[in-house]
Amino acid sequence: MTQLIRISLPDGSVREVEPGTTPADIAAAIGPGLAKAALAARVNGEVRDLSRPIEGDAELAIVTAKDEADALELVRHDYAHVLAEAVQRLFPGTQITFGPATEDGFYYDFAPAPERGPFTEEDLPAIEEEMRRVIRADKPLVREAWTRAQLIDWFQSHGETFKAEWAAELPEGEALTVYRSGEEWLDMCRGPHLASTGKLDPNAFKLTRVSGAYWRADPKRPMLSRIYGTGWLSKKQLEEHLVRLEEAAKRDHRKIGQEMDLFHLQSEAHGSVFWHPNGFVIWRALEAYMRRRLDSAGYEEVKTPQLMDARQWEQSGHWGKYRENMFVVPDEIPSTEDEGPIVSGEADMMALKPMNCPAHVLIFRQGIKSYRDLPIRMAEFGCCHRNEPHGALHGIMRVRQFTQDDAHIFCREDQLIEEIRAFCDLLDSVYRDLGFDSYAIKLALRPEQRFGTDAEWDKAEQILRDAVRATGRATAEYGWEELPGEGAFYAPKLEFHLRDAIGRTWQVGTIQADTVLPERLDASYVGEDGERHRPVMLHRAILGTFERFIGILIEHHAGRFPLWLAPVQAVVATIVSDANDYAEEVARTLRAAGLRVESDLRNEKINYKVREHSLRKVPYLLVVGRREAEEGTIALRPLGADARQEVLPVEAAVERLRAEALPPDAR
RNA sequence: GCCGGGUUAGCUCAGCUGGUAGAGCAACCGCCUUGUAAGCGGUAGGUCGUCGGUUCGAGUCCGACACCCGGCACCA
Numbered sequence: 001m002t003q004l005i006r007i008s009l010p011d012g013s014v015r016e017v018e019p020g021t022t023p024a025d026i027a028a029a030i031g032p033g034l035a036k037a038a039l040a041a042r043v044n045g046e047v048r049d050l051s052r053p054i055e056g057d058a059e060l061a062i063v064t065a066k067d068e069a070d071a072l073e074l075v076r077h078d079y080a081h082v083l084a085e086a087v088q089r090l091f092p093g094t095q096i097t098f099g100p101a102t103e104d105g106f107y108y109d110f111a112p113a114p115e116r117g118p119f120t121e122e123d124l125p126a127i128e129e130e131m132r133r134v135i136r137a138d139k140p141l142v143r144e145a146w147t148r149a150q151l152i153d154w155f156q157s158h159g160e161t162f163k164a165e166w167a168a169e170l171p172e173g174e175a176l177t178v179y180r181s182g183e184e185w186l187d188m189c190r191g192p193h194l195a196s197t198g199k200l201d202p203n204a205f206k207l208t209r210v211s212g213a214y215w216r217a218d219p220k221r222p223m224l225s226r227i228y229g230t231g232w233l234s235k236k237q238l239e240e241h242l243v244r245l246e247e248a249a250k251r252d253h254r255k256i257g258q259e260m261d262l263f264h265l266q267s268e269a270h271g272s273v274f275w276h277p278n279g280f281v282i283w284r285a286l287e288a289y290m291r292r293r294l295d296s297a298g299y300e301e302v303k304t305p306q307l308m309d310a311r312q313w314e315q316s317g318h319w320g321k322y323r324e325n326m327f328v329v330p331d332e333i334p335s336t337e338d339e340g341p342i343v344s345g346e347a348d349m350m351a352l353k354p355m356n357c358p359a360h361v362l363i364f365r366q367g368i369k370s371y372r373d374l375p376i377r378m379a380e381f382g383c384c385h386r387n388e389p390h391g392a393l394h395g396i397m398r399v400r401q402f403t404q405d406d407a408h409i410f411c412r413e414d415q416l417i418e419e420i421r422a423f424c425d426l427l428d429s430v431y432r433d434l435g436f437d438s439y440a441i442k443l444a445l446r447p448e449q450r451f452g453t454d455a456e457w458d459k460a461e462q463i464l465r466d467a468v469r470a471t472g473r474a475t476a477e478y479g480w481e482e483l484p485g486e487g488a489f490y491a492p493k494l495e496f497h498l499r500d501a502i503g504r505t506w507q508v509g510t511i512q513a514d515t516v517l518p519e520r521l522d523a524s525y526v527g528e529d530g531e532r533h534r535p536v537m538l539h540r541a542i543l544g545t546f547e548r549f550i551g552i553l554i555e556h557h558a559g560r561f562p563l564w565l566a567p568v569q570a571v572v573a574t575i576v577s578d579a580n581d582y583a584e585e586v587a588r589t590l591r592a593a594g595l596r597v598e599s600d601l602r603n604e605k606i607n608y609k610v611r612e613h614s615l616r617k618v619p620y621l622l623v624v625g626r627r628e629a630e631e632g633t634i635a636l637r638p639l640g641a642d643a644r645q646e647v648l649p650v651e652a653a654v655e656r657l658r659a660e661a662l663p664p665d666a667r
Numbered sequence: 668g669c670c671g672g673g674u675u676a677g678c679u680c681a682g683c684u685g686g687u688a689g690a691g692c693a694a695c696c697g698c699c700u701u702g703u704a705a706g707c708g709g710u711a712g713g714u715c716g717u718c719g720g721u722u723c724g725a726g727u728c729c730g731a732c733a734c735c736c737g738g739c740a741c742c743a
């Protein structure tokens with residue numbers, strides 16, 4: 001008789017079973033309800049197949065739909081497999097590659113047969129139908145351990161060159177697994193999977209879009225055809241998700257920018273924003289706020305040239321490593337002749353600045369700096385140009401001309417941690433003022449293409465790491481993680497990310513500890529010892545750029561800005577023309593109090609005016625009719641259908657709005 | 668830059684297999700003096716992204732280019 005193994009269950013009970021017993025067996029022994037609900041098992045913390053035998057003492061928890069995070073991960077992974085199987089059934093000759101679960105679903109990358117070409121959205125309904133057939137067939141998903149040679153052999157003989165290539169690079173001797181779906185289909189996969197395709201809800205997924213995607217994320221390798229889907233545990237969950245997406249689409253900054261007349265883009269200046277008066281009000285309020293915050297945090301503001309000689313960019317290293325992103329301008333008078341070229345091609349080159357840092361070093365280098373002068377915190381709302389890949393442009397979030405809330409802190413090494421910590425606190429305070437309670441912090445480590453020695457990078461990376469730890473924010477709550485290879489060519493970066501309406505994350509703030517540029521541009525200070533020393537240069541931004549940050553603000557607030565940022569803070573709207581003079585007087589009073597106010601005296605019904613200004617997302621409507629004109633009051637109606645209005649004396653309304661319109665740092 | 672889709676009136680969009688453009692809202696004019704998310708009537712407005720091709724005839728078919736959207740790659 002074999003030795004029994006001990007299985008501890010979440011309720012604290014222990015079962016003694018034969019080695020090789022599966023979680024499915026145990027679930028069945030506990031009860032038929034659990035057996036039916038079981039999706040997978042957590043064995044010693046690891047999610048595994050229900051049918052995978054347990055060989056030793058273990059802690060076991062049966063995963064059901066109630067363990068939502070685990071369950072979603074499982075079903076999404078399974079949907080990806082079902083997608084791959086369905087596509088191969090419908091389109092023989094398609095090669096499979098990889099398909100993971102995503103935040104709201106799954107995708108799978110295919111190499112379609114060359115004569116077929118990439119998949120299009122028109123293909124999706126048929127593929128969905130085929131997926132439902134696979135699910136309804138309730139095919140068992142069975143795990144098998146194969147050797148690497150077996151895998152390569154199988155994939156090669158089935159024309160799966162991508163899979164074979166991948167298998168060939170796996171380590172020899174490691175246990176590799178494949179999953180069979182029924183008899184006729186399989187994919188190499190680490191698992192785990194549900195017991196069978198029938199465990200999926202055929203009505204809880206939807207294929208959403210197609211896209212190109214490079215094989216192994218490498219633009220030099222073939223482009224695959226990716227199909228995305230969203231997948232859930234139930235039809236209800238799916239429908240709720242689709243509604244959320246629809247709601248999110250309404251917050252799109254491009255749509256709201258149009259509706260609220262904030263800005264526009266046009267092809268003649270693609271990648272550069274035309275800010276309209278309404279949008280520029282937001283910019284100015286934000287800029288004024290940031291300027292006050294920087295002033296009080298010990299920064300000094302400067303303004304530097306837009307164009308500099310290419311030799312300066314060579315010196316800084318940008319010409320070598322960043323030139324493909326720079327706008328280059330010949331330093332010559334263009335020809336006015338009708339015939340012949342406009343520029344000779346022989347003139348010296350200048351370039352629009354893609355960054356402000358070299359210019360700040362040039363200011364630092366003027367005169368002699370003492371260790372007593374440090375830290376010097378040099379700030380600039382600097383307008384930069386970068387010639388970005390055209391496919392990267394996105395509304396006002398990713399543009400070719402943008403203004404950074406940039407600053408460079410020149411300091412001694414012993415001041416670094418404190419400066420970075422102070423920066424993180426300032427950034428945290430600004431984000432909270434602007435309504436962002438949650439943001440993510442990442443550490444981007446040395447890239448392949450870089451300046452400086454490994455020892456310098458080791459040190460710079462460690463300082464950033466230590467500084468974030470010192471603020472207590474290197475935690476899961478802040479999405480703390482390190483990103484290998486993602487730093488700038490001159491320095492590692494801390495990145496601060498916010499989310500847009502549909503959950504895409506965008507880097508906004510950053511701080512980078514740089515020793516390379518001070519060296520290359522020969523920045524130095526005189527130390528206590530009378531010798532010259534190199535300062536460290538911290539590159540940092542809080543908003544990142546006004547363009548991106550305002551884009552995020554628009555989506556975050558869905559256009560319903562807090563009063564201090566609202567382009568139009570209030571509209572005085574009349575009910576009858578008899579109240580016109582009074583309305584104008586009220587508007588004048590509010591303007592005298594520094595508020596941004598319009599009056600609406602049009603001969604329209606009040607319903608019409610309410611609707612129109614509500615759609616423009618004006619925070620307050622001050623309604624005046626005969627009654628208010630006689631009594632010297634206004635009816636104050638906050639934006640929103642659920643908001644209750646109040647009738648107030650004009651002075652009381654002015655006081656209320658003026659107090660609410662104070663920027664967060666003035667309260 | 669790469670893959671897929673798109674570009675029609677100020678805005679949102681319709682226009683089937685080719686026969687030379689249509690709606691709603693906005694604008695303008697008039698009526699209505701109105702009490703909290705669209706009062707009524709009328710008028711005007713488009714070289715259908717650009718260039719080229721096929722055709723007796725192109726918004727519609729084909730090609731190139733530009734820009735936009737969704738991803739990929741790149742990045743604040």
